[in-house]
Each structure stands twice: as C-alpha cells, then as structure tokens.
Ligand code: SR1
C-alpha cells in the first residue's frame with residue numbers, strides 16, 4: 089500500500105517514501121531505500137511515468153493523472169483508466185504470454201501500476217524514425233493480435249465470462265470517448281482542438297467534403313461503439329510498442345475496450361504506413377529504399393503470422409458459442425468458409441481503421457512524431473498529403489484491396505505520387 093489513502097499524484101520527492109513499504113517493490117529494488125533513485129520519464133499524452141532504480145533492480149511506476157497531460161487540467165479524465173490498463177495487462181499476459189510487461193503491483197485508489205522496466209527497449213516509433221530494424225517484430229505483433237483477439241472473443245471464451253467482462257470494460261467509457269471524438273470524428277470537421285500543417289487545406293477540403301467517406305467512417309464508428317467482438321488493446325500504435333534489436337513488447341493498454349477485431353490490426357498497420365510514407369524526411373537516399381521496403385515487409389509478415397495463428401486457434405481452441413464444432417466438424421462439414429469470411433471482415437475493418445488513423449494523426453489533436461518531427465513545413469505537408477490521400481483510398485476502396493501485397497502496391501503508389 090502507498091502511504092496515503094486518498095489519491096495523490098507522485099512526485100520525485102514523494103515516490104520513495106510512498107513506495108518503500110510495498111513488498112513487491114522492495115524485493116525487486118532492494119530494501120536499502122537510501123540507494124533508490126527516481127526519474128520521471130513520461131512523454132506520453134496522459135500519465136506520469138517514473139523509473140525507479142535500486143541496488144538490486146529497476147521498475148516502472150505508472151500513475152494516471154486526473155486530467156489529460158497533453159492538454160492540462162482543463163480536460164479532466166477519470167483515474168479508472170489505470171484499473172482498465174491493469175485488467176487488460178492481466179488478460180493479455182495470460183492470452184499472449186511474454187508479450188507485455190510483467191505487473192508487480194496495482195493500487196486502484198492511487199491509479200498506480202508498478203511494472204517491469206523494459207530495458208534496453210525503445211519506443212518503436214523512435215526506432216522507425218531512426219531507421220533501426222527490429223528482428224522478429226512481425227512474429228510478436230502477429231501472435232499478440234491473433235491470441236488476444238481470438239482468446240478474448242466468443243470464439244473462445246465462456247459466454248457468461250465474456251459478457252461479464254464486456255460489462256466491466258464498458259466502464260472505460262471516457263477513454264472510448266477520446267477515440268470516438270479524436271479518431272473517428274474530429275478529423276472530418278473543423279473541430280476545436282484540430283491542427284494541421286499549412287498547405288494541406290485543399291486536401292482537407294476534399295476529405296471533409298466527401299460524404300461517402302464520412303458515411304464509411306461513421307459505419308466504422310458504429311462498429312467501434314456497438315460491436316463487442318473481443319477485448320482490444322485500444323491504442324495499438326507505434327508508441328505502444330517497445331523494442332530492442334530483437335525483442336518486442338506491447339505496452340499501454342489503458343484504452344482497452346470490447347470492440348471489432350480489425351481495430352487493433354488497422355491501427356498498427358497504419359502506423360507502419362505512416363512510418364513508411366514519412367521516411368524520405370528521415371533517411372538519406374542511400375538507405376531510404378531498403379528501410380522503406382523493410383517496413384512494407386513487416387506489414388506483410390505481421391498479417392501472415394496473424395492469419396496463420398488465428399487459423400491455428402480456430403482449429404484448436406474454438407470452444408465458445410460462435411461457429412461451434414457441433415455445427416461443422418461434428419457434422420462432417422468444413423468450417424473453412426466461415427473462417428475465410430471472418431478473416432475477410434477483419435481485413436476490411438482493418439483497412440478502414442488504417443485510413444481513419446492516418447487522417448486523425450495528421451488532422452486531429454494528437455499527431456505522430458513520424459511527421460511532426462519534420463521541421464521543414466513544405467516537406468512535411470508534401471508527405472502528409474500522400475498519407476492523407478492514401479488514407480482516403482483505404483477507406484473508400486477497401487474492397488479492391490484484397491491482401492497485404494495489394495496494400496503494399498498502394499503504399500508504393502502514394503509514396504511515388506505528388507498531391508500538392
Ligand atoms: C488526449 S489523448 C490523445 C491520444 O493519445 C493516446 O495515445 C491515444 O492515441 C489518444 O487518441
């Protein structure tokens with residue numbers, strides 16, 4: 089327990105006295121608290137994040153603030169998001185072992201999670217900007233998505249457990265509200281907190297003026313808000329993945345919610361696509377093509393691993409109420425067509441989400457460093473224009489994009505194109 093029974097944000101001065109009586113903390117750091125050193129390392133949009141080092145080891149202490157850190161206390165946000173992050177981490181750890189940080193301690197009142205310090209891991213987005221490849225990343229991400237999405241759904245879970253969990257996670261409505269506004273709605277009108285690179289106005293006009301596009305985006309929002317297919321990570325962008333040269337972990341599931349299977353997949357793919365399109369601003373021409381090719385290979389391999397593992401789980405762990413073996417295999421009938429149709433739906437949902445995520449990262453409040461770090465506004469707007477147009481294509485013409493090879497061809501086309 090921390091020393092205070094009422095919520096109080098940690099500071100560099102209070103973190104040691106407040107955590108020194110927590111057994112899991114002392115057993116990892118060592119009991120000589122005079123050796124403990126703390127540093128605040130949070131650079132995300134929402135929370136406080138400290139690293140705490142002792143003579144025996146190190147830990148991460150993450151604490152929710154009662155407001156959105158990016159904006160300040162004018163935008164209150166419930167502390168309960170730490171509870172949902174903790175519960176998501178527990179489920180992800182059992183469904184996709186070794187893919188998320190270990191949790192050592194959770195304090196609901198303090199909205200505080202003590203977890204494994206991933207070292208020498210770096211945020212994937214930074215590595216993509218720096219041109220640093222990661223071995224095995226597609227496998228980890230593909231297995232993580234297949235296992236968490238399949239095992240968190242009615243394909244696998246006991247249906248009353250699933251319904252109770254859906255009810256629990258409905259409480260994370262404030263975080264869903266952020267996604268409903270910032271991701272699905274704000275990019276498509278002149279919302280208050282929006283900002284964009286100068287020069288994009290004509291393209292923004294095209295996007296916001298396209299009724300068909302807005303209808304498709306709202307269809308996707310309807311699925312997001314109403315379709316409780318599975319427990320999604322909820323914010324699976326390249327800032328929620330940490331890597332070394334050969335290890336990958338998934339972090340930060342505070343946006344956890346029950347939603348469509350394609351949501352996490354689409355968000356992840358779009359972050360690789362944005363990394364791909366933004367590369368010319370970060371690489372010399374000598375290394376550019378090779379690294380861009382690597383990013384597209386990652387998308388292809390990730391989705392192949394995802395579908396293979398999802399298929400494997402379909403065959404071996406399909407014990408829920410959906411597509412039961414009693415209706416197919418036990419009748420001597422194949423369930424392959426059902427699987428194929430489900431995977432197709434997931435893919436099309438993912439393409440739509442990819443397009444939307446690209447739009448929001450360039451037009452809404454929270455932008456990506458992939459583009460935001462480009463100092464020259466002319467270069468940035470040219471690259472952002474390619475991404476915005478590609479996003480539009482993914483949303484409007486998804487039926488023509490059958491697989492990741494077709495998606496790569498489209499990415500290459502928009503990378504070559506000029507839209508300003
Ligand atoms: C106000 S929060 C902005 C964004 O940061 C988080 O990582 C989510 O992506 C959210 O949309």
Ligand code: MG
Pocket residue numbers: 132133323328340
């Ligand atoms: Mg986050």
